[in-house]
Amino acid sequence: MSSTFNPELDESFEYGTAHDLQTLTVDVPNSLSKTPDPSKCFLIYIHGGAWRSPAQSAADFDPARNLILNTAAYSDILPRIAGFASINYGLSSPSSNPSRIPGRNYKYPQHLQDIRLALDWLRERYNIGATDGWNYILIGHSCGATMAFQITSSLTPSGTGYRSPLAVVGIEGLYDLPLLLKNFPDPFYRQFVTDAFGDSEQNWADWSPVNDAKLGDTVTSSTVLTIAHSDDDELVDWAQAEAMKLAISKCKGKEKTLVVSLKGSHDDVWQKGVGVAEAIRQTLNKCYETE
Numbered sequence: 183m184s185s186t187f188n189p190e191l192d193e194s195f196e197y198g199t200a201h202d203l204q205t206l207t208v209d210v211p212n213s214l215s216k217t218p219d220p221s222k223c224f225l226i227y228i229h230g231g232a233w234r235s236p237a238q239s240a241a242d243f244d245p246a247r248n249l250i251l252n253t254a255a256y257s258d259i260l261p262r263i264a265g266f267a268s269i270n271y272g273l274s275s276p277s278s279n280p281s282r283i284p285g286r287n288y289k290y291p292q293h294l295q296d297i298r299l300a301l302d303w304l305r306e307r308y309n310i311g312a313t314d315g316w317n318y319i320l321i322g323h324s325c326g327a328t329m330a331f332q333i334t335s336s337l338t339p340s341g342t343g344y345r346s347p348l349a350v351v352g353i354e355g356l357y358d359l360p361l362l363l364k365n366f367p368d369p370f371y372r373q374f375v376t377d378a379f380g381d382s383e384q385n386w387a388d389w390s391p392v393n394d395a396k397l398g399d400t401v402t403s404s405t406v407l408t409i410a411h412s413d414d415d416e417l418v419d420w421a422q423a424e425a426m427k428l429a430i431s432k433c434k435g436k437e438k439t440l441v442v443s444l445k446g447s448h449d450d451v452w453q454k455g456v457g458v459a460e461a462i463r464q465t466l467n468k469c470y471e472t473e
């Protein structure tokens with residue numbers, strides 16, 4: 183018997199009907215059992231793009247997924263992977279020129295509500311993430327990393343019908359929005375934060391994962407929290423990763439914190455795929471290291 187993952191289904195589905203970005207792509211074996219195999223987990227990706235770039239989408243996960251599936255260098259982690267999913271979600275638009283297209287003028291927490299709908303859909307359809315369901319790892323790039331951590335603290339309290347993710351992987355993530363704006367005075371940064379979160383600076387701090395007191399109460403002590411960042415990132419600095427490391431060190435799961443140093447520019451890490459794939463490899467190895 184080969185343990186190699188052989189995707190039979192690579193499809194786009196609608197997880198909602200409010201607009202055309204409520205879709206996700208799924209890549210799983212057709213015969214996937216509802217009964218989970220505890221030696222495997224699902225990889226669920228949340229793309230970046232500053233909550234508003236029309237150029238980024240669920241397809242951002244393709245280069246890393248293809249590397250993992252087709253490159254001998256990743257054959258060590260392939261047996262751990264039950265499938266891949268990648269989520270599209272509604273976007274913001276410049277407040278100076280608001281879009282009239284449905285799903286293009288989002289304000290927080292609408293983006294996050296779409297992520298939750300997508301996860302609910304995966305849970306209903308494939309039993310991914312249900313209390314008795316498949317294990318999963320949430321992976322996010324840039325603002326996708328922000329949302330991966332934000333959504334985790336609403337999924338994990340008992341009674342939600344979800345199990346804790348095996349890991350949360352933040353790549354080139356935004357974790358402390360006031361600090362980001364302080365370190366990057368270019369008006370573009372303030373603009374995209376305002377477009378997504380409105381004018382209230384308090385709101386920016388409240389939504390920053392570094393200030394999420396619930397994260398530590400909700401993840402289990404075995405949840406791996408990965409902060410991956412590249413020295414070559416020209417758009418987001420290490421100060422974000424450092425701030426999140428400090429915040430995580432106060433969590434119950436701190437012994438499972440993993441810091442991964444990547445190479446390549448902010449967008450190289452997903453466009454070339456090596457950075458995202460490498461963060462996933464190290465995370466999976468950490469998740470299963472005690473076996």
Ligand SMILES: N[C@@H](CC(=O)c1ccccc1NC=O)C(=O)O
Pocket residue numbers: 230231232233234235323324325326417418
């Ligand atoms: N390529 C994006 C820029 C972008 O995504 C970005 C820029 C600075 C800091 C973070 C960013 N994205 C995070 O999700 C754009 O064209 O809007």
